[in-house]
Amino acid sequence: MQIYTAPLDDIRFLLEAFDYTGKIHGIPAFAEFDIDMAMDLLGGMATFCTEVLQPLNKSADAEGVTYNPEDHSVTTPKGFKEAYAEYVENGFTTLPYPPEHGGLGAPVVLNTLGSEVLIAANKSFSMLPGLSAGLIDALEGYTVHSEEFGNDNLLPKLISGEWAGTMALTEPQCGTDLGLLTTKAEPFGDHFKLSGTKVWITFGEQDMTENIVHLVLARLPDAPEGIKGISTFIVPKFLADGTRNPVFCGGVDHKMGIHASPTCVLNFEEAEGWLVGKPNQGMRPMFTMMNVARLNVGIEGVALGEAAYQAALTFAKDRRQSRSLNPAKRDANAAADNILVHPDVRRMLLEAKSTNEGLRGLVAWIAMCYDLSHHALDEDEKQKASDLVALLTPIIKSFGSERGFLNISTAMQVMGGAGFTTDWPVEQYLRDERIAMIYEGTNHIQALDLVGRKLPMHGGRLMRVFAGEITALLREASAHEALAPYVAALKVESKRLNDTTMTMGGAAMQDNEVIGAVSSNYLNQFALVTLAYVWLKQLTHVMALDEDDAMRRNKIQTARYFFELILPEAEMYANKVAVGKTPMTDIDVDLL
């Protein structure tokens, strides 16, 4: 039973709380997109997703994809092709792109919040437009050196959704460590011929679009070893004259979840490709693509966490088991009480709700920063927004995917055995979400990015910008007496984060291995402080609403749970970081 409803009220609330009207609608490029228009767009997308894509979610999971070895083709589940055609016809692929390439020119934040709804309705399906979006972002910043497949030809086809993109990095011997890749690119006239094997390429082959454009990492003949010798190419499935380029799917993987998303082996058999950007600087466009993808992966946790929470709440409202521990709350007219009387059932629901709504707020904030980093009229504001995107993207990817998975598991627990059965969608959500901690750079790689790259970047400027945001909010929130406990808690935890950062930074300067040992715990501490910031931002906003306003009461109740029962985990993570590296480094590996 799929019962998901898009959380449009919360989305609107978040847009207001983070001052969409002043910050985003105020930008001339977005003058058309006031908040009502924004919500109309999201509402239309939500209707499509729940009416067309959600009904396919379960059947597509059961059917999976089929590999046809005779022609190396892949057949996607029943209904996918038609649903994609409708998705394209509705213009959903065009939302955040410039009108000169056929885009609608909407702010990225709307597309980002819309993708939550898309993923919740059908995660496997969402991955096809998601990958195209990453490719478009890479191509907007880097030149493809080709007449037929130059940016001006490719972008309109990708933005309209006629063609789709992929991201082809991984090889059998090279996952995290891309320096190990061996796919070769040999010069061929003004372009190249690529040979090698890529694995686990999402939608590497499919029957939903007319052409597929692969963004491929490969090595030129004279390339230096390792990561410094990687170049990026685009390799289309069909060439400009319609002939088949020899990049063939060699099979699809059978996996735990996202069954309707083909995960493909791709064999490049001297396939023609064109260079993107400069030779041996291939990681740059790939990082652009991956940054957008990382944000989306964090949203996967919010999307499926929300859908699972809604299923659990629906179940809980109906289920009767045992008696309330409080005699006054017992229902004299029934043999058992509704399970919502049990504090532990409420605990589980609030665990999921408070972290999920916090994460949605974080995503909304950072997606707005993404828009500001490109379009803010003030250079200083642009820089600050760009710093926040860089700093907090690894946190969204890692904490979003980890908490998302945990929240789905918690929702399943609310439902007892029913949640484990296929009568409810929660077991599918759990299977579909697990990969989010692994792909687009494992969660530990996000933590290394945060600690090893983002903290020291520009002499610690990113962290100072973040600290400045916290200070400004604490000042604003202090004006409301009712918020005093929350202000105090954020003050304590942001100071603790600062102390952890300084101590860890000092230790890491002496010994790099410390970073490897503590960064995952540090990221979690950082994420909890960031969510406390997001919650205090929401609380400050609800202070303007009437005391009996449902949204105000809802936010205060949920925030209270977050501050009193989730935020204390930040201290636990700080204590883990303080232990340092020895429990991991000074051990006998033979005893593992």
Ligand SMILES: Cc1cc2nc3c(=O)[nH]c(=O)nc-3n(C[C@H](O)[C@H](O)[C@H](O)COP(=O)(O)OP(=O)(O)OC[C@H]3O[C@@H](n4cnc5c(N)ncnc54)[C@H](O)[C@@H]3O)c2cc1C
């Ligand atoms: C369903 C699915 C879809 C995918 N889609 C795509 C796609 O579209 N395109 C694509 O190119 N790839 C794709 N991938 C591949 C995915 O990105 C990789 O699985 C991922 O990057 C991790 O690489 P790996 O699996 O080789 O793990 P490994 O790199 O072998 O890592 C194994 C473990 O070692 C740890 N580890 C590795 N290096 C370090 C280090 N330096 N420090 C500390 N720990 C380390 C990792 O964190 C992990 O826990 C997909 C994979 C799956 C399963």
